[in-house]
Amino acid sequence: MVNPGKRMHILQALLALRHGPGAAILPPEITRIHLDFALKWNDGHLGPRKFWKTCLPRLKFWNPAIPMLVNRTSDQSAPAKMSIYFRQASLDSNTPSALTTKLTPSTRARGRRERVVTIDMKNVHSDEILSEFMTKTGATLIHPTPDEQVEMRQIEELNEKAAIDRSIMKKYIDDVKREERILAIARQEADAIKMAND
Incomplete structure (x- = not known):
């Protein structure tokens, strides 16, 4: 299928x-x-x-x-x-x-x-x-038949839903990348402090 x-x-x-x-x-x-x-x-x-x-x-x-x-x-x-x-x-x-x-x-x-x-x-x-x-x-x-008009509306609705899903997913990925950058900076600062104290 x-x-x-x-x-x-x-x-x-x-x-x-x-x-x-x-x-x-x-x-x-x-x-x-x-x-x-x-x-x-x-x-x-x-x-x-x-x-x-x-x-x-x-x-x-x-x-x-x-x-x-x-x-x-x-x-x-x-x-x-x-x-x-x-x-x-x-x-x-x-x-x-x-x-x-x-x-x-x-x-x-x-x-x-x-x-x-x-x-x-x-x-x-x-x-x-x-x-x-x-x-x-x-x-x-x-002109589209009534069945084709229904299919076109369904596709339009799916495209709108897909655009919303894409924006949600993009925000999630951006948040994850921002957190990874913050963690990487924090690790670098911790490593620098540790090396300064040794």
Whole structure:
């Protein structure tokens, strides 16, 4: 049987992956997502980096069939952008969306058109990136079930209890170390007095 503490940690990690920013189901028209940003967080790349770390794992969890590619460059001055590719069965050449549609080599071979929507992520907070992403894709948010809400509350209560237990244990350890220091000083003083009297 799995240790209850270990089970709670696994459950906590799973719930964190299933719910939170980025937990959404994308529409079937989306074929792939590309993210381009710099390796380091400075020069306006903090928002894209945070989106990649917090939101993208949840998006991938709920949409495993959609390729999500991340290209990171060492050039901090490079733009940070997200490209979202939408499948289009047929287009009337007079529609406005037909003007923004580009035929990529891979789609040309399959006889299918793709519309590319880009999001400029440079100097933008990750929450704003996610909000624009949700608006432009029309993704459906995932909400926790009642059972998951109960489990999340239990984990939160356990975390609060663990924080109290940690503070109590830290105080105990600090008190023990202080007493050991006092005893060590007292021994040194006793040894010094004994040597002075001999």
